[in-house]
Amino acid sequence: MMAAVQSMPSTSRDVIMGAFNGYREELDEYYDRREALTKISRDITSLSKKCIFLLHRLVTDPSNKPGHEREVSVNAAKKGYESLGQIKGMFEGISEHLQGNDFWKFQRTISPGLQEFIEAYGFAHYLEHNTLLPYAEVQAYLSTDSGQPYFPLPYSDYLLGISDLTGELMRYAISAITTRGGRARARELCDFVRDCRASFEAFAPQIRGMDHKQKTTTNSLRKIEDATYAMSIREHEFGASPDRLDALVSQYMSGYGQDRGWEGGGRGSRSDEQDEE
């Protein structure tokens, strides 16, 4: 009986197979493209992270000379921009897959890399200008020389990307606070992150995921606030001038100095540094 059923002439089967062959081609093309873009997004994420680490290393390098903070920051930003050039090339490479209606088809695929890139770019921008990276500047960066965007930059990716920046700035503030002249920097960072948090708040209901980022930003802000508070308490406790406190801090830090590549140890190093002021 079963055999009889199976041997029935089935033109409907041919129609179905023909149709599904078509669906396969379409799905294969979509899956292949999505996979390729996923890989590129991951590469962009990892390059962006490297850029962020590079920036941290450059601005908190113990061999940076005190009193040249601005210069150090700007130079670090320049190196950061250089390392981001490769990412720009990658975005340019995938732009042909992101034209017209296809952009939103793959937006979620490239979103992680895009946000990480914006975070790195935002960090470099902050180091150079002490300001928040404007949306228009990111879109301009992700455009051809003649100003044609590689793809329309979504507000959501921009805002979520720069929102992550506050975490990096917190790290920067905490490690800067123990360096000479770092407390002033930490206060600047504190004010900046506070402003960021206030500006982003309006977007929390509108952008999915922003609410969560705001919580992280709030935590980061708290950490910077607590650290600057601790410093300020000590400043008053010692009644010392900022320079004197710098010296105290670096004396304290030099006890841990070996693994961070600080030269010399203890008192000697401190008095050397004080002489330079």
Added chain:
Amino acid sequence: MDEKDFQEMSVQLEQEANLREKLKDEVLKLEQKSRSMQGTMNKIHATPTAQLPKIISTVKPVVESCKDDTRAIAFLVPPNNYWRWKQMWSQAVQGVVFTLALCKFLEDGTLITLPEVSQVLGVEADWKDRFTIATEDYLHGIISLVNELSRLAVNAVTLGDFDAPFRISVFVKDLFAGFSLLNLKNDGLRRRFDSLKYDVKRIEEVVYDVSLRKLNTPTTGGDETMS
């Protein structure tokens, strides 16, 4: 911090939120129709085969009215933004595809194609960057059809139609062969496809039960013309 930058962004995001609300309203209409049609079609499990056309005819006007909703959505979605919003109506569309496919199978024993679905729902070719029936949604609808047919095979027998499982079995095997052609990824479609084999198995069991007891029309070869 450039306040103007943020204000501009805020205005645009506000507009998007408004669009989302409008789309939600339209999609809700489609969703309600989709649900109500599925509710109507559920009666096939308790209706003798001969009376199925009557059920199908009550669904037809609702299908026709879906054209208004697809048109309304297509005119709300900004150019090139189809994929951005599509998630909102995926489920509704999958339900409609399922209903259409079920009607089509009950009417003439064949599979409704994707272009046919688009035509029935009045989807126009030049809407393609605003509203179209995504292949994935179509395939989800077809998988629902197979799920439904395995139930129907059982219930038709209960109602005394011993030939229905044979018609269903042939059709579902063809569909299964079709789905086997696809290179599915580990997503929702893949998981649902993996569940199809249980439906196929269930239908096979019904076919086996019926043929073992020789309850079906002896000239099995003529099954297809009997629907």
